[in-house]
Amino acid sequence: MAWLTRDGLDRLVEVLRERGYRVVGPTVRDGAIVLDELSSARELPAGWGVEVGPGHYRLRRRADDAVFAHSAGSQSWKRFLHPSRAKLWSAERDEAGFRVSTEEPEPVRYAFLGVRGCDLAAIGVLDRVLDHGGRYHDRRAGIFIVAVNCTEPGGVCFCASMGCGPGVGAGHDLALTERADGFVVEIGSERGAEVLAAVPTRPAAPDQVEAARAAVDAAADRMGRAMPAADLPDVLTASRESDHWTDVASRCLMCANCTMVCPTCFCTTTEDVTDLTGDHAQRWERWASCFELDYSYIHGGEVRTSGASRYRQWLTHKLGTWHDQFGTSGCVGCGRCIAWCPAGIDLTAEMAALVEQRKGAGDDHRDDTAPG
Ligand code: SF4
Ligand code: SF4
Structure with missing residues (x-):
């Protein structure tokens, strides 16, 4: 040292x-x-x-x-x-047709x-x-x-x-x-x-x-809060039909701030833009959020139309199915999503409410599953 x-x-x-x-x-x-x-x-x-x-x-x-x-x-x-936000490519039309050029970042x-x-x-x-x-x-x-x-x-x-x-x-x-x-x-x-x-x-x-x-x-020992010590993926799977999602949705503004400030949320979408002449076009990648209604648009309609289903998707992925997909939790405990939520929604409190609800339902979820 x-x-x-x-x-x-x-x-x-x-x-x-x-x-x-x-x-x-x-x-x-x-x-x-x-x-x-x-x-x-x-x-x-x-x-x-x-x-x-x-x-x-x-x-x-x-x-x-x-x-x-x-x-x-x-x-x-x-x-x-x-x-x-990042430009992926642009296209220009001339006599020979369209010329597409990709944008290589500096x-x-x-x-x-x-x-x-x-x-x-x-x-x-x-x-x-x-x-x-x-x-x-x-x-x-x-x-x-x-x-x-x-x-x-x-x-x-x-x-x-x-x-x-x-x-x-x-x-x-x-x-x-x-x-x-x-x-x-x-x-x-x-x-x-x-x-x-x-x-x-x-x-x-x-x-x-x-x-x-x-x-x-x-x-x-001076942390402001703690994630409940429980098998969170298991609790979330068992809570799929919980009425608590409707309770959170009644407070949640669906603003997507939590996903924008989260250091691990990585979802993106693409946007195509053209000018009025139709001679110039660009494709951009930008951050997207599972709180956006059209994020779950699949072939003619959105899959997650209610706020409850969108909050459930976020929390279940972040603390539950992220383990199956990437071998770790999607949350590192930075607290940004709590501070920058205009409604002050706190995922540790929501998770604690779900854990208590499962205990009330007779489940036993006391295994500590800190992320690897
Ligand atoms: S506390 Fe977890 S979910 Fe919230 S912003 Fe930080 S890493 Fe993301
Ligand atoms: S920041 Fe708060 S109000 Fe906005 S979508 Fe996330 S949980 Fe809902």
Whole structure:
């Protein structure tokens, strides 16, 4: 383990930029902490924390100048790996007919700075779903990840109960734990070691390492909520006809915010556009959501016409059938869908209600199935 000072963090950003990475990390903009390109570590949100609850997110000033003491904002790293909108091809008509050209995105090498445990797990989920060659693979291949062990969970966080935090798992190049006067740094890859060698550090003292570990352990006990410890796929399968779906639908606005902010929701649709002459056409891919009515349109009609069926689809896929499809849960416990739901709907509370309902029905679902 190494010890990195705050000035050393500035140097780390410089070194990554010198190596051709576009460094992206948290910064303050428009009353929120967003992810954006950083030219210096001085653009990190020093001294800013967040106050988060169901349907609620506010920045708040901290008494210290910590740079990573805030929980997940509305944006996730998904927007860089799997952009919300991308042009697939365009076509131009001339005397010879149509000429179709595909759009090859400009190659970018990102360095992600400040990836928390939940979001590192979410990148792993996206990799399992989308990393099969093509554009996702090209974007993902060269990414350098500086992860951050979380010491300040927010009010809607529940990564500990999903097995995804607050400490980071595998898949990073470097992992930082923030302390008052610097960072304990752990090396996760050869590439990470090579970059860190270019930054002034010294070996971390045993008491610094121990204090950092204790702060991360303490964060696990300060999560705002927890996913019920039950066999969630089993409960969801047994709850197919539950009247609770109608109860949620009476509160849900079908706005799709939850799926847009979710770091693992990956669904897309395509849109074709033409101009009035008919000589120019384009095909775009954009994020879609199972909350949209036409998302379930199949050959002449929508399959999921009620709000209840759409919420059921989302929760059942996310926490249930995702396991069958991808071998893991689709939820990493980041809490974004709770904070950014205008109705304050909380999937942990909805899941707890379903678990209680099944217990009332005489089922026994007490097996803990934290995601792999
Ligand atoms: S379902 Fe909600 S809490 Fe789970 S990963 Fe998605 S946004 Fe985060
Ligand atoms: S659960 Fe909340 S965020 Fe999701 S569609 Fe319903 S109202 Fe919108």
